[in-house]
Amino acid sequence: MTTPYSPETATALAIGATTAGYVEGSGPTWDDDIATYNLREADRRASILALYQRDAIAALHRALLPPTATVRVLCAGDSITLGTGSTDGAGYRPWLASLLVQRRINTQFTVIAQGGKTMREMTPAILAALPAACPDIVLIAFGTNDAAQPDLTDWAARCGQLVDQILASSPTVRVVVARPALSRAAWLTTGEAAVDAAVDTVVNARKTGGRAASADMTTVPQRWTGDGVHPLDAGYLLMAQRWTDAINPWLPTPA
Incomplete structure (x- = not known):
């Protein structure tokens, strides 16, 4: 044997x-x-x-082909935004930077994220960071910790308010809200589905201005996680691709 x-x-x-x-x-x-x-x-x-x-x-x-433009990106979220589970601890950010540098675009990141936190808990820090970061694009990725909360009835309203405050901070800033990846934790399934639906509601109500979009992270396979929640490197690469798809219309054209 x-x-x-x-x-x-x-x-x-x-x-x-x-x-x-x-x-x-x-x-x-x-x-x-x-x-x-x-x-x-x-x-x-x-x-x-x-x-x-x-x-x-x-x-x-x-x-x-040296970059001819720079995009300032503020990444807001929880431990997934931090990069928990990735080999280098940086999650999707290096993958996103690599994809954009192929278009001759440099990326300057500001990270406002903390493990275990919900959108409600992180909103003050996100708004406080806007003046100094002066982002061209804000990537918002919450949902896993929020899904564990007992009441999500006002999640769409709070998310919409956050998006509106970000958009009001600058006439040129754009916002992408992620539909969170589905974890393997069965007890989170209902909450994650509620968050996904809320993201659709928030973004659809603001699409006409051309400054808000969503990124569908539910396509990240559950098996691409090390612990059932946090993506492995392949999962973070796929997240970077989804972010790139969402921000593509806003990216500068190389000189």
């Missing part, structure tokens, strides 16, 4: 490894701990390679 081989596992070394990467012997037919380790190690190494390639490609673009 065979069990997955791991160099860090003394049991595997004691039995002996084959060139095929498996351990042959009379051990257990399957070891969940070793299998889990191997999967996590493969994911870790693949993520490191992906991040290296991302940064190398971005550096090459900057060298060959």
Whole structure:
């Protein structure tokens, strides 16, 4: 019988490894701990390679086709906006910057986010940051922590008020509100669906001005999370792509 081989596992070394990467012997037919380790190690190494390639490609673009414009982006949210679960701890931001530098656009980020917080709790900090940050675009991503709250009946009204206050802060600022990714936590499902519907209501009521849009993060597969809530690197890349789709009409044209 065979069990997955791991160099860090003394049991595997004691039995002996084959060139095929498996351990042959009379051990257990399957070891969940070793299998889990191997999967996590493969994911870790693949993520490191992906991040290296991302940064190398971005550096090459900057060298060959230097950016001709800069976009100031304020990222508002909770632990997902912070980047919890990503290899580099920065979440979607480096991926978004990499996508935009391919269009010869530099990105200057301001991050107003805190793990475990709801939109209600973070609204004062977001509004206070606007004068100094002077953002061209504000990306709002709340919903997971909000979904755990017992009453979401006024969520759309509060979100709409936040969007209106941001839009009123500058005649040129644009706002994107994310429809939050669906977690694997069954007890959050109802609340997340309510938040998604509220985002649609808020954005649809403000689309005519051309300064508000939504980004659908519900397309991030649930399996692309490490803990059922926070995305892995692939999930954050997909989030960056969704943000890019949403802000595309507002991006400057390279000179």
